[in-house]
Amino acid sequence: MRVLMIAPPGAGKGTQGALIAAHFGIAHIATGELLRNHVARRTSLGLAVQAYLDRGELVPDQVILDMVREELVAAKAAGGGYVLDGIPRNMQQARAAYLIARDLGMTADVALHDTEVTRRLLARAALEHRSDDTAQVIAQRLALYHRVTSPIICWYRDRGILVSVDAMRPVQQVSRDILTALDAMGPLLDHGATRARHPGDLAALAEAFGVTGAAAGPSG
Numbered sequence: 689m690r691v692l693m694i695a696p697p698g699a700g701k702g703t704q705g706a707l708i709a710a711h712f713g714i715a716h717i718a719t720g721e722l723l724r725n726h727v728a729r730r731t732s733l734g735l736a737v738q739a740y741l742d743r744g745e746l747v748p749d750q751v752i753l754d755m756v757r758e759e760l761v762a763a764k765a766a767g768g769g770y771v772l773d774g775i776p777r778n779m780q781q782a783r784a785a786y787l788i789a790r791d792l793g794m795t796a797d798v799a800l801h802d803t804e805v806t807r808r809l810l811a812r813a814a815l816e817h818r819s820d821d822t823a824q825v826i827a828q829r830l831a832l833y834h835r836v837t838s839p840i841i842c843w844y845r846d847r848g849i850l851v852s853v854d855a856m857r858p859v860q861q862v863s864r865d866i867l868t869a870l871d872a873m874g875p876l877l878d879h880g881a882t883r884a885r886h887p888g889d890l891a892a893l894a895e896a897f898g899v900t901g902a903a904a905g906p907s908g
Contacts (some may be wrong), residue, residue, distance in 0.1 A: 798851055
């Protein structure tokens with residue numbers, strides 16, 4: 689099972705990603721955690737990341753992608769499954785990550801997208817009484833997120849691997865539905881060279897989430 693988590697920071701995708709990874713016994717490749725781990729261990733990559741942070745600069749895409757490639761190679765050696773959480777956040781990252789996975793014969797089976805991001809973030813802000821998460825601030829952040837991410841979502845839909853999830857429900861219920869649907873989908877996946885997407889795969893997955901309109905086409 690190979691899963692992409694598509695949502696902005698703070699939307700809860702890390703929780704679901706970790707549960708999916710644990711359920712299937714596959715790697716959870718969370719880029720934020722990996723970067724912090726490299727910095728803490730003072731690896732060569734971590735030192736490079738720290739240098740960017742010390743200068744107040746963003747970590748370049750290529751550094752993150754090199755780290756992702758390394759993790760995907762390890763995931764392939766461990767059986768080939770993964771949950772990728774943290775990228776892509778723009779089309780450049782999406783295409784680059786796809787090329788890396790394609791080179792390794794490990795392109796994603798499913799891209800899970802949360803359709804209720806705005807309500808989830810507002811609810812969390814209200815619960816935690818976070819002054820920096822006002823409706824206006826969240827709306828501004830999400831406007832930027834959607835402007836950048838919309839092309840990514842369309843791209844995964846065109847590739848036939850996008851499934852939209854209504855995650856504005858209790859975490860346990862969302863997790864149960866996701867895992868049940870992915871379990872049912874598992875036997876339909878053939879990770880051999882001649883893999884072909886069955887037209888009903890993603891439709892059945894979307895139905896399990898109570899969401900309609902998921903694409904069902906050949907994946908790349």
